[in-house]
Amino acid sequence: MATPPDDRLDQLLELVVELASGDTGARMTPSPAADEIDAVIVGVNMLAEELQALNGDLEARVTERTVQLEQAHLQLERLALYDPLTGLANRTLLGDRISLAMAHADRGAAPPAVLLLDLDGFKAVNDSFGHPVGDLLLVEIGRRLREMVRETDTVARLGGDEFALVVVDAGHEQVLAMAERIRVALQAPVQAGEQSCWVSASIGVCFAVRGQDAATLLRDADTAMYAAKNGARGSVQVYEPRMHATALSRVLLAEDLRVAIADDQLLVHYQPIVDLTTGRTTGVEALVRWEHPERGLLAPAEFVGVAEDTGLVTALDRWVLRTAVAQLAAWRSGFLRGHEFAMHVNVSPIELRTPRFAEGVLDCLAEHGVPPGDLVLEMTESHLMGEDAGTLSALEQLRTAGIAVAIDDFGTGYSSVGYLRRMFLDVVKIDRSLITGLDTDPQQHRVAAAILAIVDAFGLEAVAEGVETAEQAERLRALGCRYGQGYLWGLPLPAEGMTALLVVSAAMNPP
Template sequence: MAGHSARSYVLALEDVRRGIGDQPTRAAAEAGLAHLMSHDPLTGLVNRPGFLSDLWVLLAESSANQSSVGVLILDIDHFMAVNEGLGVAAGDEVLRIAAWRLGSTVSNTAVVARLDGDEFAVVDTYADTAAACQVAASLLAALNAPMIIGDSTLDLSASIGFAMAGPGDTADGVLGRATTAVNRAKKLGRNRFEVELASTTDPTDGRLRRRSELRQAIDDDELLLFYQPQIDLANGQMSGFEALVRWDHPDRGLLDPAAFIDFAEESGLILPLGAWVINAAVAQQADWHRSSPGRAPVRMSVNISAIQLNDPHLADIVTSALERHKVAAGLLTLEITETALTVDPESALRTLNMLSALGVRLSIDDFGTGHSSLVYLRRFPIDELKIDRSFIAGLTSDTKDHAIVTSCIQLAHATNMSAVAEGVETADQLEALLELGCDLAQGYFYTRPMTAVDLEPWFVPRPDNQILSRQQLTG
């Protein structure tokens, strides 16, 4: 089944054309039409509906003969950069070559499909997970080989996720786990494969219990926000805050995001959790504005995950929160990581354009650690670059880190963006950022994240153009 090709697609199309109005060839026409409906015209591979159909058949057969069905999902890394840099025709050629390489690498029993864009899938029977991992490694090697496209030689890579179907598994179930695995591969640096194992725990334990607890936390207000001030380095004044979620777990105490955000993404709860954070942060802005009508408006930054960014309802969620609490859109900044922009660039662009049209400011978080192209900065409506704390840590001790921070600030200013330094911990780092012309800074040099009540002293105006410590700012 791996040998589906563009040629077979063309032949099927010819069968359809000949069969219209021609009784002797009508059967061939019907077969050709069925082929067209289940195959991708660009690559000749099975399309998503055809793949799902084949997967259901294999799952049914595996129950009867006790074989093990596994699904590999593969995304070409940074494919958007090919389309942007070389044109759509070059991108199409990359997809055709990738399809041929995939089909040439897997066994004759495998079904290879193009699900959407640069996303491919392979389903086959495997002796065990180790055998599937060998196939994944072979697929990576096949796609790592240089591609000659016109006058250009491209060195591409891919991210692969694998899941083995368990007893009674559905097509959606195994595909969902494979998707979770490929997303994890992207987060861990790309050009790799990850495996998502089927859950073997009792339904009352483990993941399902954790999901139930987190769902209840969202519904019962066990979540709360802490805030870290951001300082305007041009005048030394507090400019705004970054909102950071915590979970006040009834048994485990106060939990940092690292303890539950990844699980929220894997379990599908990141969308209601993210909506709660947006609404709570905007509500706090409104509360501060009401309590001190003569105070300058408070700016708020909120982190957005890749899953939220690709949610078609995100703009509506933001609009609803702003209108409900009567907060101006320009006072809200949404922070998105570089990696989030590359998961589905076209979907990200649509969402970011809608948010920008509302007046919401957009920031790239952890800038310098991901895989964004300068093309993205030109194309996406970004207002702010937030320099990753790892570079700030070495700013005064490592010449490379100093050069990177300098370049990030210059890039931000050259493209009409603000530059924000996170993770500032020493006066020396702050001095260096002032010399480089950085716009905003936050970090433990000023304070750890605090509750809204603890932040009241930060609203007192301070002398301009001074490097102030936490004690000076709050004392």
């Protein structure tokens, strides 16, 4: 019987050609001979299998890397264009969206509106409950904002507690209605973790005009927002060109104030605080005035806000404290020796939080030889909201040294009674809005009586502000209010005028 022709080498050659042409799945079955040719066949099969597997691995790795690259790209885009905390657009993306909407407007669409929001009271939340709660609050605010806009609008967080919205294809009425809805929605308490927080938003609205760039639009919305913030908190303001002029004048005013502090353009006026039972002047409140070279005498309301916004308030407060303490030392060394008398000085919370504030106050007193018991530091209720660890430690240090702390404008803030329960107060100054009409309006009388009872219940002293009539003074005295301050006893006076008054008062009421 003839042996069949051995064509394994031909088949092997075909296999190699198939493999070389890219068919890595090609294989050849070896013969049962298991000789050298079969060994080569098996070797080629195994090499082909190896090659196929390596190719597969490589392809899988390329696919995996491509997915990773796409994810990294997306992540990078998110980092570059979105706020990591809230997931909202960031300033860059907001600018892009505004530019896009402006480009549409150039082609005939309605120009967009930009809403800029700043939360009122956010700092107090951060200071009181800590940053994690503040962050939860921002996330919740972001969520609420997103719910209130359309898909086509953009909500962005610009940083801190500042948010912005770009509203497209909407009329002025629609935009204002949206702003109002947002304002109302943000007033509802926010549950941030275990804390319930109340904030409100000041909203600036700017309607774009064709040709305007994103930066100007944002600046104008910001100006309107500041106007809202400076008015009633939690309000909406639409940008008007005169606001820009106001903002500009504030910048100029800040520059002037910087010079004024250095050049002694500031003055301190003093307003008497009177014991309602004895009629004696038992103290004065130091009130800063600015003798502006062009605008004349300016009251604090006209420049303290600017000072607080620009950080000049620290220098301002320190100047007032030094001047008032030096004045008190002069009075104490003469006709006020041995008299019950205290100097009330207003302090900004910003200053209260600066390191070594308490030491600075005590050094100032020591330098002028004034005992700490002669000084009362006044701070407004809303300012005390942010009772962070630094503030509380400064207050404790001051009170331990003997300096009294007064809450100013009591009755105008948020949770007034809560503050009275804390242990860092000595004096409560009741706001003039609660005193006005006390002698004619029974309702006002009942409110004043209730507040005085509460102040008394916490063992604190009350000073009624804005007392204008003898009748009001008498009613307050009858309600147990110990001290009063107001036009009834005199306007704030320059040092010379107040000195003359105090000389008479001291002579009439020896210690």
